[in-house]
Amino acid sequence: MTPDLIYGATGIAVFAIGLIGALCAQDRLRRVLALKLCSVGAGFILVVGAWRIPPADPDPVPHALVITGIVVMVSATAVALALIRRLHTLEAEDDD
Amino acid sequence: MNDPFLLFDLLLASAVIALAVATLSVRDLFASIVLFVIFGLLSALAWVRLSAPDVALAEAAIGTGVTGALLLKTLHHMRFVTGRLGQDAAESVTPAQPVPAPVIWANAALCGLITLGLAMAFFAAPQAGPGFEALVTDAMPESGVTHPVTAVLLNFRSYDTLMEVVVLLAAVIAVWQIERGLSEAPAPALGEIWHGFARLTLPAIVVVGTYLLWKGSEAPGGAFQSGAVLAAVGLLLLLSRNYVPRPAHRGLARWAFVLGTGVFAAIALLVAGGGREVFEYPAEHAYSLILLIEGLVTISIAVTLAALFHGREPVALAIEEKRHDT
Numbered sequence: 001m002t003p004d005l006i007y008g009a010t011g012i013a014v015f016a017i018g019l020i021g022a023l024c025a026q027d028r029l030r031r032v033l034a035l036k037l038c039s040v041g042a043g044f045i046l047v048v049g050a051w052r053i054p055p056a057d058p059d060p061v062p063h064a065l066v067i068t069g070i071v072v073m074v075s076a077t078a079v080a081l082a083l084i085r086r087l088h089t090l091e092a093e094d095d096d
Numbered sequence: 097m098n099d100p101f102l103l104f105d106l107l108l109a110s111a112v113i114a115l116a117v118a119t120l121s122v123r124d125l126f127a128s129i130v131l132f133v134i135f136g137l138l139s140a141l142a143w144v145r146l147s148a149p150d151v152a153l154a155e156a157a158i159g160t161g162v163t164g165a166l167l168l169k170t171l172h173h174m175r176f177v178t179g180r181l182g183q184d185a186a187e188s189v190t191p192a193q194p195v196p197a198p199v200i201w202a203n204a205a206l207c208g209l210i211t212l213g214l215a216m217a218f219f220a221a222p223q224a225g226p227g228f229e230a231l232v233t234d235a236m237p238e239s240g241v242t243h244p245v246t247a248v249l250l251n252f253r254s255y256d257t258l259m260e261v262v263v264l265l266a267a268v269i270a271v272w273q274i275e276r277g278l279s280e281a282p283a284p285a286l287g288e289i290w291h292g293f294a295r296l297t298l299p300a301i302v303v304v305g306t307y308l309l310w311k312g313s314e315a316p317g318g319a320f321q322s323g324a325v326l327a328a329v330g331l332l333l334l335l336s337r338n339y340v341p342r343p344a345h346r347g348l349a350r351w352a353f354v355l356g357t358g359v360f361a362a363i364a365l366l367v368a369g370g371g372r373e374v375f376e377y378p379a380e381h382a383y384s385l386i387l388l389i390e391g392l393v394t395i396s397i398a399v400t401l402a403a404l405f406h407g408r409e410p411v412a413l414a415i416e417e418k419r420h421d422t
Binding site for chain 2: 015045050058067076
């Protein structure tokens with residue numbers, strides 16, 4: 001049992017939980033959260049792929065890819081949340 | 097192999113998985129977001145264990161911190177719109193219809209298949225095989241910096257990074273368009289302690305953010321982590337109402353949004369010529385160019401993230417602003 005196996009399995013599990021959540025979640029905010037979980041799971045797998053048994057240095061290219069992914073994900077989340085706020089407001093106005 | 101950290105790894109991995117399940121299964125959305133933030137921080141800790149401190153910093157600051165703030169703001173807005181501010185149960189306006197069981201089972205089966213494929217691919221892949229590290233190590237002298245992740249981000253793969261900044265710019269444009277004319281939920285009233293807290297932490301955050309940027313060339317840190325930390329300054333200023341966006345600030349904000357992208361693209365194009373390709377910085381100036389790009393990109397990232405949190409474009413319709421500190 002090395003850290004890469006433990007955290008690789010964690011990443012796969014988190015991705016699976018996020019995937020099921022994204023498909024089955026009822027409200028929109030939770031669905032965004034589920035997609036965020038998926039992205040963290042994918043990040044886990046990339047970071048594990050970059051890991052080398054110490055004292056060897058890890059591979060910096062996947063690290064850069066994950067950092068890029070995190071920034072793209074926050075942009076996507078912000079747009080998704082703005083759409084949710086808008087939709088929610090429209091629905092609330094319809095109800096009145 | 098008897099690693100003293102094995103128990104820690106196993107506990108941390110179980111905690112991460114349990115928090116992921118809890119995030120999606122608790123009823124209260126507020127609790128869900130809080131659990132998600134804890135999940136993100138523990139994931140960042142796991143990435144530190146996997147010797148990826150840059151990624152952990154980015155995840156903690158952007159993936160968890162800024163995202164958590166965005167989620168809480170959205171929840172606050174939703175509760176305000178439905179007039180349920182202060183109530184614990186915040187459900188969507190339309191009552192959720194139960195999903196038929198067969199659909200859930202079909203979804204679960206498909207997710208299981210995808211996960212199985214992913215697991216097979218992961219466990220069948222050569223473990224700790226050679227990646228790009230040898231290539232990166234060989235090219236480090238040309239990069240102008242000494243930290244490999246910064247070299248990859250801002251030199252070897254700077255096209256990716258430019259596109260990433262463009263995505264951030266596109267996001268803020270989209271958010272401003274979507275939120276146009278949307279009523280704004282009043283900012284939650286923050287007590288006295290909060291003002292004191294903001295006053296105490298703001299200088300510290302500015303120092304930490306600048307340090308992360310400066311240190312990025314030789315140690316973990318860099319434009320994105322620093323930008324997110326500095327965005328926290330913006331968030332605190334917005335929340336404590338020490339800064340209220342006004343329509344007159346729109347022009348300045350727009351310049352700040354495009355500053356990073358513009359300078360990055362301009363430098364990338366200007367270094368071309370004389371036998372060099374676009375993005376191929378001359379080795380003797382690489383350090384100063386990277387520092388210039390990083391500095392300006394940091395400003396753009398910080399302002400953009402704070403604007404994404406604020407959401408609405410400060411339009412002229414915004415009537416009287418209630419200043420809290422008077």
